Amino acid sequence: MIYFVSDIHLGCVDAEQSKRAERAFCRWLDMVAEDAQSIYLLGDIFDFWFEYHKVAPKGFVRVLGRLAELSDRGVEIVFYPGNHDMWCLDYLERECGVRIEHRPRTEEVCGRKMHLAHGDNLNIKGEPMLKVMNALFRSKVTRWLFRWCIHPDIAAYMGKMFSGKSRKSHGNQEVPISVLDFLVEYAEKHHVDSSDVETYVFGHLHTPHRRELADFDVLFLSDWSRAEATYAVMDSNSIELKTFKIDETIS
Numbered sequence: 001m002i003y004f005v006s007d008i009h010l011g012c013v014d015a016e017q018s019k020r021a022e023r024a025f026c027r028w029l030d031m032v033a034e035d036a037q038s039i040y041l042l043g044d045i046f047d048f049w050f051e052y053h054k055v056a057p058k059g060f061v062r063v064l065g066r067l068a069e070l071s072d073r074g075v076e077i078v079f080y081p082g083n084h085d086m087w088c089l090d091y092l093e094r095e096c097g098v099r100i101e102h103r104p105r106t107e108e109v110c111g112r113k114m115h116l117a118h119g120d121n122l123n124i125k126g127e128p129m130l131k132v133m134n135a136l137f138r139s140k141v142t143r144w145l146f147r148w149c150i151h152p153d154i155a156a157y158m159g160k161m162f163s164g165k166s167r168k169s170h171g172n173q174e175v176p177i178s179v180l181d182f183l184v185e186y187a188e189k190h191h192v193d194s195s196d197v198e199t200y201v202f203g204h205l206h207t208p209h210r211r212e213l214a215d216f217d218v219l220f221l222s223d224w225s226r227a228e229a230t231y232a233v234m235d236s237n238s239i240e241l242k243t244f245k246i247d248e249t250i251s
Helices: 015-032 061-072 091-096 128-137 140-149 152-170 177-193
Strands: 002-005 038-041 076-079 098-100 105-109 112-116 199-202 209-212 217-220 228-234 239-245
Touching: 002 015, 015 061, 015 228, 015 239, 061 076, 061 091, 091 098, 177 199, 177 209, 177 217, 217 239
Parallel strands: 002 038, 038 076, 076 098, 112 199, 199 217
Antiparallel strands: 002 228, 105 112, 209 217, 228 239
């Protein structure tokens, strides 16, 4: 089986929520380990991740240990970083056996052509401020300056501060399905030149949904802050969205 999950936001400002999400995600990894061939992590697994050449963020040992164990057992782990964890280097690759893909990519998965991405920097031509911020944060110069001018403790503080402000501004309320339209539009434009793609899978917007179009489907995964999380599971015949209960007694 092939699994797709996103937006765990480990290490968020709310420490209790972070622990809750980590415990739940570990249970989910234990569950899918029974039959997983591949696990695709579609961004924002961490609420903030900035990796120095000799320093990596503190914490997440339960999750990192499970990912390393799964990789050692032959399960393919693929990470498409999101806007919260885009500043990763090779730590997860070296220590946990994770393949990192920094750009949206079309892959053949279980015989099906799929286009995979977090979704944060797609179809943003009409958002000039978002384009500027995206270019700034993804700039190699910005990363170099940040890495050599900002102490890791200060970097972690800044990351949590900005992440917390972003979460507060968006809140945790339900959003209309129309919020997803710009990524559906991206998929429609992409499909014009890539008509063999059968499925598009995104995270980022925290709103689970499946949009069935004439020649392809667009799937959106949820975050892990509510009572249930939505992920995708796929075999050689089909792909579907499933839910996982966050709050359960750990045996």
